[in-house]
Amino acid sequence: MMGYESQGYEEAHLYASREEMESLVLDEPSNGSQSHSDSHNHPLSSSLPFAEIATDDDPMLSSPSSLMHPQNPNSSFNSILEPPSYADAIFRSFDGDHNSNGEINSHSSSGSLSSSPSFNSEYIRISVSDPQKEQELANSLVPGGNTYVTYLITTRTNMPQFGGSEFSVRRRFKDVVTLSDRLSESYRGLFIPLRPDKNAVESQVMQKQEFVEQRRVALEKYLCRLAAHPVIKKSDELRVFLQVQGKLPLVRTTDVASRMLDGAVKLPRQLFGESVGVVDPNEVVQPAKGGRDLLRIFKELKQSVANDWGGTKPPLVEEDKEFLEKKEKLQDFEQQVGNLSQQAESLVKAQQDIGETMGELGLAFVKLTKFETEEAIYNSQRVRAADMKNVATAAVKASRLYRELTAQTVKHLEKLHEYLGVMLAVNNAFSDRSSALLTVQTLLSDLSSLNSRIEKLEAASSKIFGGDRSRIRKIEELKETVRVTEDAKSCAIREYERIKENNKNELERLDKEKQDDFLSMLKGFVVNQAGYAEKMANVWEMVAEETSGYVKEGS
Amino acid sequence: MITQQRSLSGSSQSPRSPSSQPFLSVSVTDPAKMGNGVQAYISYKVITKTNLPEYQGPEKIVIRRYSDFVWLHDRVFEKYKGIFIPPLPEKSTVEKFRFSAEFIEMRRQALDIFVNRIASHHELQQSEDLRTFLQADEQTMERARSQETGIFKKKPADLMQIFKDVQSKVSDMVLGKEKPVEESNPEYEKLKHYIFELEDHLAEAQKHAYRLVKRHRELGQSLSDFGNAVKLLGACEGNALGKAFSELGVKSEILSIKLQKEANHLLMNFEEPLKDYFRAVQSIKATIGERASAFRQQCELAETIKLKEIDLNKLRLTRSERMADVEDEYEELKADGEEATRRFETIVRLMNEEIVRFQEQKTLDMGLAFHEFAKGQARLANAIADGWRSLLPKLEACSSSQH
Numbered sequence: 001m002m003g004y005e006s007q008g009y010e011e012a013h014l015y016a017s018r019e020e021m022e023s024l025v026l027d028e029p030s031n032g033s034q035s036h037s038d039s040h041n042h043p044l045s046s047s048l049p050f051a052e053i054a055t056d057d058d059p060m061l062s063s064p065s066s067l068m069h070p071q072n073p074n075s076s077f078n079s080i081l082e083p084p085s086y087a088d089a090i091f092r093s094f095d096g097d098h099n100s101n102g103e104i105n106s107h108s109s110s111g112s113l114s115s116s117p118s119f120n121s122e123y124i125r126i127s128v129s130d131p132q133k134e135q136e137l138a139n140s141l142v143p144g145g146n147t148y149v150t151y152l153i154t155t156r157t158n159m160p161q162f163g164g165s166e167f168s169v170r171r172r173f174k175d176v177v178t179l180s181d182r183l184s185e186s187y188r189g190l191f192i193p194l195r196p197d198k199n200a201v202e203s204q205v206m207q208k209q210e211f212v213e214q215r216r217v218a219l220e221k222y223l224c225r226l227a228a229h230p231v232i233k234k235s236d237e238l239r240v241f242l243q244v245q246g247k248l249p250l251v252r253t254t255d256v257a258s259r260m261l262d263g264a265v266k267l268p269r270q271l272f273g274e275s276v277g278v279v280d281p282n283e284v285v286q287p288a289k290g291g292r293d294l295l296r297i298f299k300e301l302k303q304s305v306a307n308d309w310g311g312t313k314p315p316l317v318e319e320d321k322e323f324l325e326k327k328e329k330l331q332d333f334e335q336q337v338g339n340l341s342q343q344a345e346s347l348v349k350a351q352q353d354i355g356e357t358m359g360e361l362g363l364a365f366v367k368l369t370k371f372e373t374e375e376a377i378y379n380s381q382r383v384r385a386a387d388m389k390n391v392a393t394a395a396v397k398a399s400r401l402y403r404e405l406t407a408q409t410v411k412h413l414e415k416l417h418e419y420l421g422v423m424l425a426v427n428n429a430f431s432d433r434s435s436a437l438l439t440v441q442t443l444l445s446d447l448s449s450l451n452s453r454i455e456k457l458e459a460a461s462s463k464i465f466g467g468d469r470s471r472i473r474k475i476e477e478l479k480e481t482v483r484v485t486e487d488a489k490s491c492a493i494r495e496y497e498r499i500k501e502n503n504k505n506e507l508e509r510l511d512k513e514k515q516d517d518f519l520s521m522l523k524g525f526v527v528n529q530a531g532y533a534e535k536m537a538n539v540w541e542m543v544a545e546e547t548s549g550y551v552k553e554g555s
Numbered sequence: 556m557i558t559q560q561r562s563l564s565g566s567s568q569s570p571r572s573p574s575s576q577p578f579l580s581v582s583v584t585d586p587a588k589m590g591n592g593v594q595a596y597i598s599y600k601v602i603t604k605t606n607l608p609e610y611q612g613p614e615k616i617v618i619r620r621y622s623d624f625v626w627l628h629d630r631v632f633e634k635y636k637g638i639f640i641p642p643l644p645e646k647s648t649v650e651k652f653r654f655s656a657e658f659i660e661m662r663r664q665a666l667d668i669f670v671n672r673i674a675s676h677h678e679l680q681q682s683e684d685l686r687t688f689l690q691a692d693e694q695t696m697e698r699a700r701s702q703e704t705g706i707f708k709k710k711p712a713d714l715m716q717i718f719k720d721v722q723s724k725v726s727d728m729v730l731g732k733e734k735p736v737e738e739s740n741p742e743y744e745k746l747k748h749y750i751f752e753l754e755d756h757l758a759e760a761q762k763h764a765y766r767l768v769k770r771h772r773e774l775g776q777s778l779s780d781f782g783n784a785v786k787l788l789g790a791c792e793g794n795a796l797g798k799a800f801s802e803l804g805v806k807s808e809i810l811s812i813k814l815q816k817e818a819n820h821l822l823m824n825f826e827e828p829l830k831d832y833f834r835a836v837q838s839i840k841a842t843i844g845e846r847a848s849a850f851r852q853q854c855e856l857a858e859t860i861k862l863k864e865i866d867l868n869k870l871r872l873t874r875s876e877r878m879a880d881v882e883d884e885y886e887e888l889k890a891d892g893e894e895a896t897r898r899f900e901t902i903v904r905l906m907n908e909e910i911v912r913f914q915e916q917k918t919l920d921m922g923l924a925f926h927e928f929a930k931g932q933a934r935l936a937n938a939i940a941d942g943w944r945s946l947l948p949k950l951e952a953c954s955s956s957q958h
Contacts, residue, residue, distance in 0.1 A: 336787050339784050340781075361760070361766075365760060368757075380911075384921055388925070518799075520954075522803055522950055523954075526943045529939065533939035536933075544926060550926050
């Protein structure tokens, strides 16, 4: 760009577009940084999925056109990034092109690069849209009533159990809570994706656009994750939720207070020990819930204290070494992922910052160029202005590249946040296991104490000739209790084994999906970084070339 | 491209064929910390290579410290009004930074450039003070330095004051009204305006350059921390994935080092030249101040002469005996007036030459700085691209080994 004697004021027409560039650049940083800090922070913290599938929608990976490695077809780089012909630095950012809503293909093995073909034919896609305010009709204590928001949940699927290919229902958040609770009860031991938070906020906030939109996104993510789980996607609960019109027929977990209030007739008596009653042994299959099974909770607590502090070994222990090893490894993993996800956030911020500063530098030079050109008296000034303009343009371009790089990096490293959520689901599943074990242990302890009481009574009454009426009656009662308790114990053991099996299967699945997901995350990250670095190198190489004349000979 | 016009080799490179061409080449090297505690300072070796007759011998080495350079600057500023004196690097205000390797190197480089600019300026190189600086032994230097301090020291506040004085008025006693004493030269006005605005622009550019250096360092640090965390995660996975992670971690750390290197390169080869440009503009402001002051002196003398003339004429009419004395005074004043006018006009002439040279030089300096900036960024980006790309086959190997 040297020796541009004639360049003079031809540049004037470019300054209109430079103003554009200035205003463009000045506008976008506030939007740009807003949008990706949003996408980075908030929807992720509430709904934490298990192995979110599909970086399929990432054009960087899927596009076949490759800029960098002709001999390496996998490391593709979308030609969208090559800006259209531009006079100076304007090229559109393509952040908006990415589809970030929850349409995913439900594969049993996740990861865009490693999908096992046998499941490809089955799909389910769920979208959440159209939030509407509705009025609560009955039970409103306040005149005017409560308003709540419902969402339209649309499902498209070819799975046979749905008996339909496309259908919609309206659900409110309470329904989602119900679904989540029922799933937790029915599928203990599975790594069930966590539902979005309840967010106890005032009704005013509830109705704000932003909040509703956040929730919509979170709900969609949640439902898609459920649909991605190989067991849960076939569950009745999910099907009912997605398909059955009208009021959701999943019964909520029984309300504690109302049970207490109506005389608590059906308190599970198997743990009472004193009186005999008709007890549904299957009640043991549910963990003790707060309030509902007060006595049971008390007993299980006593048992767990005895486990931890008592001198004797509990009647049954977790013996599965493999499981314990895996659990420990997962705890380690959880910690490291947490750490890495923090560092990833810092990295993203540092990238963002350097991009911003580069942009500001570019702008400062743009202004300086304009100034020199307008005030130029000497030709040396014009030459300098021309050089400066090149540098300014390059700096602004580089700044945009950094911004796009950052947005992409966020998308790739999001997986880390997701796995933190996965670990929560894993921990839930492990708690299911330990609480089931505790129930078994408690029942065993109970049985042994019942039996020893029977023994004592029998021994005492045998000393009395003819028997002791009251004692004999007592013994009968106790034996009845023992029978019931034995049944409960069998149930509890079955349940415990079932949960253990679930844990085992899920751990295998997690292992595999973890491998796939993380590898694809790493690849995505690396391709992204390499691609943008290359683009930046091109930009700067041009300027270096144009200014190469200034280098002194011999230096 | 503007070809470089340098009458003498001004850098520390080896001189051209020593036979006929006069040359004067200086280098400032080997910074060394001297003394202890509060009194500690850095000394530099100043090596002069020349074939000029005014100088002792083909090579001379002396030891100088920062305040010696300040002395030279101030002397030259006093004696060569109108010339844009090459700027000095600033005194460091932050105590702990004073002895950091980075600061010392930056300063050494700036001092080297400073002396060479003086040595290669066709007028300044004739300066006797330069000869003293380059050749005198340390005691002579110290003596000279302590004599001059206080009189010629110009602090930034003083420059501001000088500039305010441009606005000062000389009361016209005859007419009884005040008039501002400023040149009414539209071209010169334009120049002043240009210099002031340029200073603002450069201040901003330099600020962003400084921040950019910092950002490079921060990114380097983040990437290093990220690499560590990746490695830790890899350690708790086994197998292929663990390996992939640890490769990524290692690569991150390598690239982080490249970022730090580039930060340093950016500092020395881009930020420093920008700062130098900024300082040069401030030096021009100082010269503008000198010109204003010379102009004011000229005006004041002109006024005084006029008054004296009136006085003299009065005395002529009354044939006072004081007339002879006053005549003498008048002649003296006239001589002073001519001297002041000559001084002012010299400044104007020199400034006109200097501004042309300044613009040309700055185009060269900035052109090189831009080149280094772009080159450094390209080099960094390529290293990053290559580094990450080299990982891909390894990552591919990891995933294919699973299936």
